[in-house]
Amino acid sequence: MNYLLPFLAVVIGSLAAFLFKEVSNLRMKLLLAFSGAFLLSAVAVEFLPEIYESGNATYGIYLIAGVFIQIILEFFSKGAEHGHMHVRKDVASFPYALFVSLCIHAFLEGMPLQDASGMTYGVAIHKIPIAFIFTGFLIANKASMSKILLVIGIFAVMSPLGSLIAQNANFNVDIMLPIKALVAGIVLHVSTTLILESSDGHQFNLAKMLVMLAGAGLAFMI
Numbered sequence: 436m437n438y439l440l441p442f443l444a445v446v447i448g449s450l451a452a453f454l455f456k457e458v459s460n461l462r463m464k465l466l467l468a469f470s471g472a473f474l475l476s477a478v479a480v481e482f483l484p485e486i487y488e489s490g491n492a493t494y495g496i497y498l499i500a501g502v503f504i505q506i507i508l509e510f511f512s513k514g515a516e517h518g519h520m521h522v523r524k525d526v527a528s529f530p531y532a533l534f535v536s537l538c539i540h541a542f543l544e545g546m547p548l549q550d551a552s553g554m555t556y557g558v559a560i561h562k563i564p565i566a567f568i569f570t571g572f573l574i575a576n577k578a579s580m581s582k583i584l585l586v587i588g589i590f591a592v593m594s595p596l597g598s599l600i601a602q603n604a605n606f607n608v609d610i611m612l613p614i615k616a617l618v619a620g621i622v623l624h625v626s627t628t629l630i631l632e633s634s635d636g637h638q639f640n641l642a643k644m645l646v647m648l649a650g651a652g653l654a655f656m657i
């Protein structure tokens with residue numbers, strides 16, 4: 436499950452980009468808000484208790500390090516992890532820095548997914564808009580079909596690869612919990628950004644509030 440879901444999510448997001456050239460801004464924002472609330476809630480109920488249950492407060496440092504790692508990754512990804520790209524669509528060259536940054540993000544967050552069902556769903560759901568936007572960007576740049584398949588294929592296997600390596604390395608708790616804390620920091624930053632950037636000027640938005648409640652509630656139940 437933890438290998439298949441994140442992979443399938445990329446396939447779904449990428450296919451959607453071929454099927455619907457343009458998704459309405461509102462729908463995209465609701466999907467982003469939903470995935471942000473889901474991820475935030477999954478971190479809160481799955482990762483944070485486990486990290487702090489250990490009684491080792493130094494793991495907090497890894498969590499903060501995760502936040503900073505994500506900030507640095509976003510210099511290169513231009514925000515593609517939280518569902519949009521602040522890059523010009525007409526640049527012809529392939530955005531290598533953006534792609535590598537997305538892959539590092541996906542690889543890292545795949546590592547602690549072995550026994551985490553809520554986080555696996557959360558990570559998978561938030562890959563849908565990433566794959567959608569990135570594929571849309573490649574289509575807009577008239578990338579060849581084989582190039583799109585190669586690029587999206589590499590991105591799709593990144594999280595499962597992280598899971599696989601972490602599982603085979605058989606990390607003990609002393610290594611796994613810091614990794615979890617690091618990924619918790621990464622995901623905290625992404626999820627709060629997802630929620631923040633999907634709102635317009637702090638206006639109350641009932642639809643957004645409802646999808647966020649649904650996202651948070653689902654993560655609690657899974």
Ligand SMILES: [Zn+2]
Binds near residue numbers: 513514517519632
């Ligand atoms: Zn942004």
Ligand SMILES: [Zn+2]
Binds near residue numbers: 541544558561
């Ligand atoms: Zn992510």
